[in-house]
Amino acid sequence: MVAARPYLIGVRHHSPALSAVIPALLDEFRPQALLIEMPPQFARWMPWLGHPRTVAPVALAGSGEPLPFYPFADFSPELVAVRWAVAHGVEIVPCDLPLADAGWGERGSRGPRKNAMADGGPPVPEPAREDLFSRALRRSQTGRDGDDLWDRVVEAPAPGATPEQVRRAALAVGWAMRADEARNGRVAGVDLRREAQMRAVVADQLSRTPDARIALLVGAFHAPALVDGDGVDPAGRKRAAPLDAPRPVPDVTTSLIPYADPLLDSRSGYPAGIRDPRWQAETVRAGGDPARVSSAAVRIAVEVCAGVREGGHPAGPGEAREVVRLTEDLARLRGLPAPGRSEIVEALTSVLAQGEMLGRGRVVAQAMEKVLVGERRGRLAPGTPRSGLGPSLEALLKELKLPNPDQPQRKELRLDPLRSPLDRRREVALQRTQACGIYYALPADVQGVGAAAALTTLWLAEWTPSSAALTEIAGLLGVTLEQASEGTLRRQRERERADGGSTAQQVLDGLLAAAGCGLPGLAADRLDDTARVLPATATLPELLAGLDLLSRLEQNTVPGVAGHALPDLAVVMEEVHTAAIRQVDGLAGSSDRADARALLALVVRHDRLGTGMRLDAALKRLATEGSPLMRGAGSAVRVLLGLDDAAGLGDRAAAWLDLDTPLELAARLSGLLIVAGPLLEAGGDVIDPLLARLELMPDDLFLRRLPAVRGGFDVLTPAARARLLAAVEARLDDRLDLVMTTDPVLLGRWAQADAHALEALRERGLASAVALAPADRWRLVLGQKQDQLQGQAKRYGQALDELYGQGRGEGSGGDLGGPGAGDGPSYPGVREWSEDLTQLFGATVREEVLAAAAAGGRVDAALAIDPASARPSVELLTSVLSLAGALPERTVARLRPLVAKVVSDLTQELSRTLTPALTGLTSSRPTRRPGGPIDLHRTIRANLKTARYLPDGTPTVIPEHPVFRTRSKRTTDWRIILLVDVSGSMEASTVWSAITAAVLSGVPSLTTHLLAFSTDVIDFTGVVSDPLSLLLEVSVGGGTSIATGLAAARELVTVPSRTMVVVVSDFEEGGSIGPLLAQVRLLVDAGVHVLGCAGLDETGAARYSVSVASQLVGAGMPVAALSPLELARWVGEQVR
Amino acid sequence: MTETTGTAATGRTVATAPRQVDPPEDRYAAELEFLAAFDDGARPPGWKLTPRAVVTFVVGSERPLSLPQGREREGVPQRRTISEKFVGERALVERCVVTLAGERGLLLVGEPGTAKSMLSELLSAAVCGTSGLVVQGTAGTTEDQLRYGWNYAALLAQGPSRSALVPSPVMSAMSAGAVARVEEVTRCLPEVQDSLVSILSDRRIAVPELSGADSAVHAAPGFCLIATANLRDRGVSEMSAALKRRFNFEQVHPIADIAMETALVRRQAAAVLDRVQAPFTVDDSVLEVLVTAFRDLRNGSTVEGWEVERPSTVMSTAEAVSVAAALGLAAAYFPSGRDVLSLLPGHLLGVVRKDDPADAARLLGYWDGAVRRRAERGGRLWRQVWELRDRLEG
Missing domain, CATH: 3.40.50.300 (P-loop containing nucleotide triphosphate hydrolases)
Incomplete structure (x- = not known):
């Protein structure tokens, strides 16, 4: 093989070692023709590719499927050979299969490959394969397990070797790989076909000039197939026969475009890349001289250390020196003449990363990537013909009859991509121009029918001069619209990765874009991301959005990829779904109705997959330990899933009516009804016990419960309530028929007697003034058909309508079910209403109704609450405070007394419980336990009884019991930084944080800071002792960036080991998770005591993102839902 | 992670009372002596072996090593395999x-x-x-x-x-x-x-x-x-x-290869039972279930690539060994008792539920996810494990 004719140079597409020796090899052989593994259509580009003024990296691309893409850098042997041939005027003959030839479609048992040229190098070995020869070769070498055989055998030993030695090593690797492939029967049909073509070209050359000196530059894997004679090619018996008549060479578009280092790196996702282009280029520049390779390693070590320093971590010349020492010694131990890529990467990791994957490790990895990848851009020689994206896009637009440079006029396009194939191509093309950032077409919204997404699309397209200009920019990333859009989207993905990882939202957007642009490969990658990122970081709404998108893909309603089955779609769906189930735990503390709806949406999907034990256990916890809302929702969901029976739920719900805490009752009922509303409408087991309980309640008890129950039922839409009322009325009518067993005359007398007795009781004030029939009770509860109410009952209805109004959703327009609520005269002002409430329900209920109205946004109601009689509750405080944000200063002043009263009550109450947890500190003391320095005085005093004179007269003490000093701990100067998330609504946690901070600020040895953050951070440290003004100044809303908050907290840290940082948040981080974890890591690394509070309130139940929280725990921040007392205990433990 | 080699062949005489654990320098004295003779290259000051020999000592040699010519020493065998210890x-x-x-x-x-x-x-x-x-x-x-x-x-x-x-x-x-x-x-x-x-x-x-x-x-x-x-x-x-x-x-890092980890757990659990002179009779497939469960919970994802929520407890190999030993002891002392497999969920719960009560819920999630899917795929053993889920509730 080595001595074969034609002269063989086996290469890998990127190989610094071979690139360095090829000019010498060619100089020595002096070929008359250079045959090179490239499709013949590229022949016209050869003079430009080898042009002395063309600066690598550049790329050759053609059209076809799979998309042929051949990037070239200074370390590509082909480029070096082409340059040599151009400089020496030697003919270059591309000898591979023509692009678009049928042969490319011949698949063997080897899987499809991404790129034609990548197989010049050895494929990545799979673990299960029986690779005898490569194993034998590998065993003779040493290095990391994952290392490439080529790297170990060809690249690493190359410095200092002769050109011929390098050529032989490369041929040997190619032969070994081929032998293994042949043994396993895995040489692909396409490879055999290509080799037949190469042999044909060689034969053709030889037939024209029999004695020509021909050099053949092909992938090392193919080299053995190009040698005549048995015994050389291990796959010899499989050789494809030459075609009888050569197929005509199809006409395809080809382009030569400039390229860039970051795209060349194999991690960029571009085809035919190589790890760390900068290092490879340095090796070529060293030209095989071990000393120069070593000095390149020194340069890189110093630059990486500088990069790490820039990242804020110490790394100086000392570290750089150690990196170099380790690099060289590793090379020496492995018997290499000069360090290879593997050695330098290992040494950098060992010395600099310090075993921390998140904090310092990330910085080191970023610095390494920046230094080793490089930033060079290629340039074409002046005069190179125009090619690439521009011409191909124009042709495409003309073909699709879309606005183009010849007909630039604006067009409105209504497309139906799922029916018409042409529309589908247009849709995909328009999506792609959007993805490329070419200003050309704008989508308009189309309303879907009902809840379903629209199936047609509407676009406004126009060709403008800026379309042309932006096309040139997008052209860097690809030569066809498909390539360029994939390039842009992949770059986007890369950028997300560099910024610390994609967020769940970015992943979903990316998946949608990839699918819309008809890029199945990228969509599959994004699907991988989905499976990776969503379970780890997404919140429940994001997971549900993800499930929606995935089911759209599954149902083939995304035009771009309709018809392409994405691999593993079902598995990913299941994974995302499982992740959503995990989030159920995080809902326990929620009081947001949207979360109850999300829970319902989740279990509706769950039906398809069956109930798992995990969901069962989670729901059980939710139903017994959650917030009132989630208890109701959880119980109802269990019934929907068939985990509990309906009658049991009905009984439990009926028992809730006996709760004397109106807010809790209302919340539980809301939760129940959000989930099980339709179940109730249908009547049956659930509703019977409720019916019975509501009807049998004494009137005054019913009236006390009424506001809360009405509040609970308010979650249903008016139409749903109307239907429910109809169902109830039907049942009531039914029942009347059943009890007619007594004599009607007797019944009549009983009724008369009852009426008399009731009258008598009323006169003495012993019974409530109204008698409410069951149907009327339900009308009041449901706020429906109140026109049928009589007298007093009607006033109750009106008083509550003032609070609840008409309701939202279906039927709220008032056109259903006739006149409903709110048709009576409403109150002229809150004063009249408030008086009416007192008269009808009593003072307690009045406060409660007014508080509920304040929570609903009625300022006047809040102003009507009497500070003196108001019960101090956090709920009241949060609702009043959320009003205060939007009010003029004058009105806030009037609210102040109420807030002040509630805050001071709560603060007093809390400080009573917290203070004991924060006192009692220890000091140093003597001990018998050896631990600290010896206390000589005490030791002598304790052992005086052993004192005696030695024979020489000196006194001596035998220390039977030595006494030591314990280390005294410094207990002063602790600093606690409360970092409070105010991005959502004004929540109980915020209130508790402020109050807790106020109590903590009263502890003398503690400096308390309070930072409120959303995407900005505001320092409230100045007013921390005055929770009233603090709470009135906090403005809620905005996104969540916990990382920003932590960064601000880090600036306050002076003595890390005596600083506590407590983050109060729901951990639904808006940005990517990487920076957040890095910030946590930085704090933890510095020795700061950090704690995450998923919720800070009395219940200790919280609503938070389970996935993010568990990642934070991994980064070293424990996360728990705490009560203020537990927090104070934690603080006490740290300080003590 | 240790391989027992006899101390009989050691050059140093260990004239002490029997110990529960021998320090490595005594236990592997023969190997150390062999390696000192095997590689006499340059040593850092104060070192007994060359760096390369130290590496060999720790990770073992796959094949027997032979002393080079002229470096034979009395009491040191000519050929020797260095056992894998780490x-x-x-x-x-x-x-x-x-x-x-x-x-x-x-x-x-x-x-x-x-x-x-x-x-x-x-x-x-x-x-x-x-x-x-x-x-x-x-x-x-x-x-x-x-x-x-x-x-x-x-x-x-x-x-x-x-x-x-x-x-x-x-x-x-x-x-x-x-x-x-x-x-x-x-x-x-x-x-x-x-x-x-x-x-x-x-x-x-x-x-x-x-x-x-x-x-x-x-x-x-x-x-x-x-x-x-x-x-x-x-x-x-x-x-x-x-x-x-x-x-x-x-x-x-924890051991990357499941087969290696299973072998290690088996070896060490057998060693524990050996000390009380009882045979280790736990079936290999049970051990595999055990080790797989430990690895899944430790890595946060299964072999199949399914996501698993990681408990905050460490699921270390050492802990797997103690569970395997407990299973072995149960089988040895209560031979007529139930199937060993039925004890597994209880033991897992005991390992997981250490500091965070939510960890028990995570184990339930593991059963709902990975175990159920494996059971659905038709693994007989995994179906049995899935059927044992009631032992986790309550």
Whole structure:
């Protein structure tokens, strides 16, 4: 093989070692023709590719499927050979299969490959394969397990070797790989076909000039197939026969475009890349001289250390020196003449990363990537013909009859991509121009029918001069619209990765874009991301959005990829779904109705997959330990899933009516009804016990419960309530028929007697003034058909309508079910209403109704609450405070007394419980336990009884019991930084944080800071002792960036080991998770005591993102839902 | 991770009472002697073997090695296979050896149960012939244990003198030019850890109580330090930057290959049963289920690529061994009892439910996901495991 004719140079597409020796090899052989593994259509580009003024990296691309893409850098042997041939005027003959030839479609048992040229190098070995020869070769070498055989055998030993030695090593690797492939029967049909073509070209050359000196530059894997004679090619018996008549060479578009280092790196996702282009280029520049390779390693070590320093971590010349020492010694131990890529990467990791994957490790990895990848851009020689994206896009637009440079006029396009194939191509093309950032077409919204997404699309397209200009920019990333859009989207993905990882939202957007642009490969990658990122970081709404998108893909309603089955779609769906189930735990503390709806949406999907034990256990916890809302929702969901029976739920719900805490009752009922509303409408087991309980309640008890129950039922839409009322009325009518067993005359007398007795009781004030029939009770509860109410009952209805109004959703327009609520005269002002409430329900209920109205946004109601009689509750405080944000200063002043009263009550109450947890500190003391320095005085005093004179007269003490000093701990100067998330609504946690901070600020040895953050951070440290003004100044809303908050907290840290940082948040981080974890890591690394509070309130139940929280725990921040007392205990433990 | 070789053939006589565990320098004395004769290339000062031979000692030789011509020695066989002692990446061992050869501190970090301590024992036994100069780091470790202490009786009676000074293992290693080991260095208080800084940078320990030549102990050539640290319990976070800078960090990962891990679990569990003279009768397929479950929960994803939620507990190989041994003991002592497999879910729950109650829920999730899917795919054993799910509830 080595001595074969034609002269063989086996290469890998990127190989610094071979690139360095090829000019010498060619100089020595002096070929008359250079045959090179490239499709013949590229022949016209050869003079430009080898042009002395063309600066690598550049790329050759053609059209076809799979998309042929051949990037070239200074370390590509082909480029070096082409340059040599151009400089020496030697003919270059591309000898591979023509692009678009049928042969490319011949698949063997080897899987499809991404790129034609990548197989010049050895494929990545799979673990299960029986690779005898490569194993034998590998065993003779040493290095990391994952290392490439080529790297170990060809690249690493190359410095200092002769050109011929390098050529032989490369041929040997190619032969070994081929032998293994042949043994396993895995040489692909396409490879055999290509080799037949190469042999044909060689034969053709030889037939024209029999004695020509021909050099053949092909992938090392193919080299053995190009040698005549048995015994050389291990796959010899499989050789494809030459075609009888050569197929005509199809006409395809080809382009030569400039390229860039970051795209060349194999991690960029571009085809035919190589790890760390900068290092490879340095090796070529060293030209095989071990000393120069070593000095390149020194340069890189110093630059990486500088990069790490820039990242804020110490790394100086000392570290750089150690990196170099380790690099060289590793090379020496492995018997290499000069360090290879593997050695330098290992040494950098060992010395600099310090075993921390998140904090310092990330910085080191970023610095390494920046230094080793490089930033060079290629340039074409002046005069190179125009090619690439521009011409191909124009042709495409003309073909699709879309606005183009010849007909630039604006067009409105209504497309139906799922029916018409042409529309589908247009849709995909328009999506792609959007993805490329070419200003050309704008989508308009189309309303879907009902809840379903629209199936047609509407676009406004126009060709403008800026379309042309932006096309040139997008052209860097690809030569066809498909390539360029994939390039842009992949770059986007890369950028997300560099910024610390994609967020769940970015992943979903990316998946949608990839699918819309008809890029199945990228969509599959994004699907991988989905499976990776969503379970780890997404919140429940994001997971549900993800499930929606995935089911759209599954149902083939995304035009771009309709018809392409994405691999593993079902598995990913299941994974995302499982992740959503995990989030159920995080809902326990929620009081947001949207979360109850999300829970319902989740279990509706769950039906398809069956109930798992995990969901069962989670729901059980939710139903017994959650917030009132989630208890109701959880119980109802269990019934929907068939985990509990309906009658049991009905009984439990009926028992809730006996709760004397109106807010809790209302919340539980809301939760129940959000989930099980339709179940109730249908009547049956659930509703019977409720019916019975509501009807049998004494009137005054019913009236006390009424506001809360009405509040609970308010979650249903008016139409749903109307239907429910109809169902109830039907049942009531039914029942009347059943009890007619007594004599009607007797019944009549009983009724008369009852009426008399009731009258008598009323006169003495012993019974409530109204008698409410069951149907009327339900009308009041449901706020429906109140026109049928009589007298007093009607006033109750009106008083509550003032609070609840008409309701939202279906039927709220008032056109259903006739006149409903709110048709009576409403109150002229809150004063009249408030008086009416007192008269009808009593003072307690009045406060409660007014508080509920304040929570609903009625300022006047809040102003009507009497500070003196108001019960101090956090709920009241949060609702009043959320009003205060939007009010003029004058009105806030009037609210102040109420807030002040509630805050001071709560603060007093809390400080009573917290203070004991924060006192009692220890000091140093003597001990018998050896631990600290010896206390000589005490030791002598304790052992005086052993004192005696030695024979020489000196006194001596035998220390039977030595006494030591314990280390005294410094207990002063602790600093606690409360970092409070105010991005959502004004929540109980915020209130508790402020109050807790106020109590903590009263502890003398503690400096308390309070930072409120959303995407900005505001320092409230100045007013921390005055929770009233603090709470009135906090403005809620905005996104969540916990990382920003932590960064601000880090600036306050002076003595890390005596600083506590407590983050109060729901951990639904808006940005990517990487920076957040890095910030946590930085704090933890510095020795700061950090704690995450998923919720800070009395219940200790919280609503938070389970996935993010568990990642934070991994980064070293424990996360728990705490009560203020537990927090104070934690603080006490740290300080003590 | 260890291979038992007899001590009968050792050149050194071990005339001691039977021990539960032999230190590696005794256990592998014959191999060490062979390697010393096998490779007589250049050695760093104070080393008993060449760096290349140290690597061979730790990762083993696949084939028998033969002594080169003219280097035969009495009592050393001509050919010998070096057993594999550390199952892991060769490059990692190479980096460790090169670090030590440069007399720099080596810090092995990793999850518990990844054989960090064993690797450090093997390295020190091979480099200097003893693995005994060790300090175990705990919260109660004092500076005395890293630097020097005093014989208080002598100190009180005669005042400070060299004879009243009690050297620490680290100090002993310094004067002998040997390898000192500090286990679990991160569990020491930070101020105690920092006493290593001056040892690693100045290479001497000052004894201010003494004067003249005794006032400092200098490190002889060959002295170096191997520390291990557990990523889970304290991490390296509290180490000072000054100390970190003086170490090269090597992360030891769990065993990558399932077959190797299963074999290891079987070997070690059998060894445990061997000690009580009972045969290890647990079926290989049960062990495979066990090891697979451990690996899935440890990696956060299954072999099939399914996502698994990781419990906060460490699912170390060592822990898998103890479960396998427990299964073996159950089979040995209660032979008529139930199927061994039926005990597995209970044991797994016991391993997982250590500090976070949510971990039990994660195990349920594992059963819902990976176990169910495998059962659906038709693995008979996995179907049995899936049917055992009721043992996890409650």
